[in-house]
Amino acid sequence: xxALPRSxxxxxxxxxxxxxxxxxxxxxxxxxxxxxxxxxxxDPASHAxxxxxxxxxxxxxxGHWYIYFTYGMHWxxxxxxxxxxxxxxxxxxxxxxxxxxxxKHRRKTQNVRNLCSGPAKFCEAFGITGALNGSPNGNGxxxxxxxxIAKSDIGISSRVGIKNGTNFxxxxxxxxxxxxxx
DNA sequence: TACTGGATTCACT
DNA sequence: GTGAATCCAGTAA
Numbered sequence: 011x012x013a014l015p016r017s018x019x020x021x022x023x024x025x026x027x028x029x030x031x032x033x034x035x036x037x038x039x040x041x042x043x044x045x046x047x048x049x050x051x052x053d054p055a056s057h058a059x060x061x062x063x064x065x066x067x068x069x070x071x072x073g074h075w076y077i078y079f080t081y082g083m084h085w086x087x088x089x090x091x092x093x094x095x096x097x098x099x100x101x102x103x104x105x106x107x108x109x110x111x112x113x114k115h116r117r118k119t120q121n122v123r124n125l126c127s128g129p130a131k132f133c134e135a136f137g138i139t140g141a142l143n144g145s146p147n148g149n150g151x152x153x154x155x156x157x158x159i160a161k162s163d164i165g166i167s168s169r170v171g172i173k174n175g176t177n178f179x180x181x182x183x184x185x186x187x188x189x190x191x192x
Numbered sequence: 193t194a195c196t197g198g199a200t201t202c203a204c205t
Numbered sequence: 206g207t208g209a210a211t212c213c214a215g216t217a218a
Binding site for chain 2: 048050055056057078080081082083084086088100102128129130131179
């Protein structure tokens with residue numbers, strides 16, 4: 011199994027978000043299949059809409075982890091993209107493959123479907139915190155290559171703008187996968 | 193320095 | 206379906 015090289019992340023978030031589906035993410039003994047992603051570019055919902063010290067990593071890097079804290083209690087993990095622009099892909103849901111015992115312990119639940127079926131759940135199950143913010147893919151938290159998911163098996167949805175009435179962002183998920191969030 | 197609200201989740205009704 | 210938990214980045218002063 012080979013880690014996705016930095017060059018893999020040179021394209022835009024919108025292009026890469028569906029291609030990340032089916033890839034393997036691993037941290038320590040925990041691993042899983044990415045089943046849901048969300049693309050963030052310069053839309054009004056994105057932290058990159060206005061570049062600040064926190065979000066500058068989305069402009070300045072690609073193939074690095076952008077991990078931020080929200081709602082006073084949750085971490086969310088993104089992989090930065092777009093060599094010449096601004097973007098990141100949020101990992102929204104993962105199907106657990108290995109390290110189930112550790113995940114159950116961290117998540118305080120025995121329900122496998124509830125371990126990683128949400129962006130903050132995924133971070134908690136994998137023990138991801140801001141300590142990993144800014145680190146490149148492969149340094150503690152790694153996405154490995156895997157066969158692409160067929161286009162016909164990928165679902166797409168966009169939320170209609172809460173902020174500006176625009177459509178944003180783009181959510182991609184593997185159809186009929188019970189580990190996708192809702 | 194003070195205030196506001198969020199790329200969420202969970203318990204409860 | 207609704208509301209609480211909880212803290213930090215961003216913004217305004």
